[in-house]
Amino acid sequence: MSKRTVALLKEHGINPSSQRVRIYDYLVATEDHPTVDDIYAELQREGHLFSRATVYNTVNLFLKKGLIRAVRVEAKEMRFDASPGFHAHFKCESCGSVLDIPMDEPIPDDPDGLEYHGTSVIFSGLCRDCQKRKHSG
Amino acid sequence: MSKRTVALLKEHGINPSSQRVRIYDYLVATEDHPTVDDIYAELQREGHLFSRATVYNTVNLFLKKGLIRAVRVEAKEMRFDASPGFHAHFKCESCGSVLDIPMDEPIPDDPDGLEYHGTSVIFSGLCRDCQKRKHSG
DNA sequence: TTATGACTTTATAATCATTATAAAGTCATA
DNA sequence: TATGACTTTATAATGATTATAAAGTCATAA
Ligand SMILES: [Mn+2]
Ligand SMILES: [Mn+2]
Ligand SMILES: [Zn+2]
Ligand SMILES: [Zn+2]
Numbered sequence: 001m002s003k004r005t006v007a008l009l010k011e012h013g014i015n016p017s018s019q020r021v022r023i024y025d026y027l028v029a030t031e032d033h034p035t036v037d038d039i040y041a042e043l044q045r046e047g048h049l050f051s052r053a054t055v056y057n058t059v060n061l062f063l064k065k066g067l068i069r070a071v072r073v074e075a076k077e078m079r080f081d082a083s084p085g086f087h088a089h090f091k092c093e094s095c096g097s098v099l100d101i102p103m104d105e106p107i108p109d110d111p112d113g114l115e116y117h118g119t120s121v122i123f124s125g126l127c128r129d130c131q132k133r134k135h136s137g
Numbered sequence: 138m139s140k141r142t143v144a145l146l147k148e149h150g151i152n153p154s155s156q157r158v159r160i161y162d163y164l165v166a167t168e169d170h171p172t173v174d175d176i177y178a179e180l181q182r183e184g185h186l187f188s189r190a191t192v193y194n195t196v197n198l199f200l201k202k203g204l205i206r207a208v209r210v211e212a213k214e215m216r217f218d219a220s221p222g223f224h225a226h227f228k229c230e231s232c233g234s235v236l237d238i239p240m241d242e243p244i245p246d247d248p249d250g251l252e253y254h255g256t257s258v259i260f261s262g263l264c265r266d267c268q269k270r271k272h273s274g
Numbered sequence: 275t276t277a278t279g280a281c282t283t284t285a286t287a288a289t290c291a292t293t294a295t296a297a298a299g300t301c302a303t304a
Numbered sequence: 305t306a307t308g309a310c311t312t313t314a315t316a317a318t319g320a321t322t323a324t325a326a327a328g329t330c331a332t333a334a
Contacts, residue, residue: 017282017329036320051284056321075209076292076320088243090251101245106225106258108238114227115263121243125254154300154311173291188313193292213291213321 012065019050023058024067027082033071033089033098035079073098073122088121094130149202156187160195161204164219170208170226170235172216210235210259225258231267 005024009016026042027034034042040055059080062068071079073091079098088101105119126134142161146153163179164171171179173192180187196217199205208216210228216235225238242256263271 015281019283053285053322054283057283060322072209072212075212075215078212078320088245090253093254099249099251101247103243103245106240106243108225108240108260110238112236113265113268114236114260115268116227116260117230117262118260120257120259120261122257123245123251123253123255124257126252128250131250131252152310156312190293190314191312194312197293215291 009067012067014061014065014067019048019054020058020061022048023050023055024062024082027062027068027080031083031100033073033079033081035077039080071098071122072120073124086119088123090123090125090127092127092130093124094126094133097127099127146204149204151198151202151204156185156191157195157198159185160187160192161199161219164199164205164217168220168237170210170216170218172214176217208235208259209257210261223256225260227260227262227264229264229267230261231263231270234264236264 002021002025005021005028006016009020009024014020022043023039026039032038036052036055036059039059040050040052043050043055059068062080063070068080068082071081071089073079073089083100086103086105088103090099090101091097092099101121101123103121106121110116139158139162142158142165143153146157146161151157159180160176163176169175173189173196176196177187177189177192180192196205199217200207205217205219208218208226210216210226220237223240223242225240227236227238228234229236238258238260240258243258247253
């Protein structure tokens, strides 16, 4: 029950219920870019009795309030990210893990007068462990 | 029934059935990054009687053979792209259209020894028409 | 205290794009 | 014309997400 999280949620106009605080704390603690089911499974493991619907409601609220971002590395698989600042992502095609890739936000030289709101950069390939596994296996 | 398409499909190890040729021709002719349903609707409009399953089978075959690429600008919405060479995409949040954005492929300075296979860059915002509509409406 | 009402959580059903399965059709070749 | 490989098709299954509505929580006012 982090005081800092309670304050942060309030700053974003979010009533800090215990479920919301716990979910946000988990999101900032992990670097795994978890799915809703990952979050739900972790909360259960810790003995909390949240429903999956609450996890969906909560991450959607966080998204709407701009507290977290969605990362779509697969169709049918929405992941969530509480890290601040722009960065790219790398999805390992073999083990499925999603890593942060520090990078400046690319800016197109745009002749078309488009209005840019957001940028998503996703690389795919093989992580180091999976490269090793490929050689040895 | 483009001769060029027949040859191209053969080069990629794809038996050029009339359905496959027609679907590929449509993909190269449009710049809309159509979904399976867009493709299906267009074929119907032209009087062809393909099933949706054939469209799914065909685009999945094209993907596997490296003939086209998938563009995922939304979860739950797989779009297809036959344009060659790397380019980014822009998704208008208002009208939903997906535009090509010419751009060099970003390359991270990577300390981690990852093996990169592919890159996806997606911008979002408002296209020009929707900016105008916003002002006038 | 009790009532009120706004908000939150929950169980459950609905949606819907995609995949899986298996039957039917096509076509070259023996 | 029989065989078998491939292709298309109809249909069912999958599964992540959203929608809906009931139940629970909690502060505040009468
Ligand atoms: Mn991240
Ligand atoms: Mn494109
Ligand atoms: Zn890996
Ligand atoms: Zn637009």
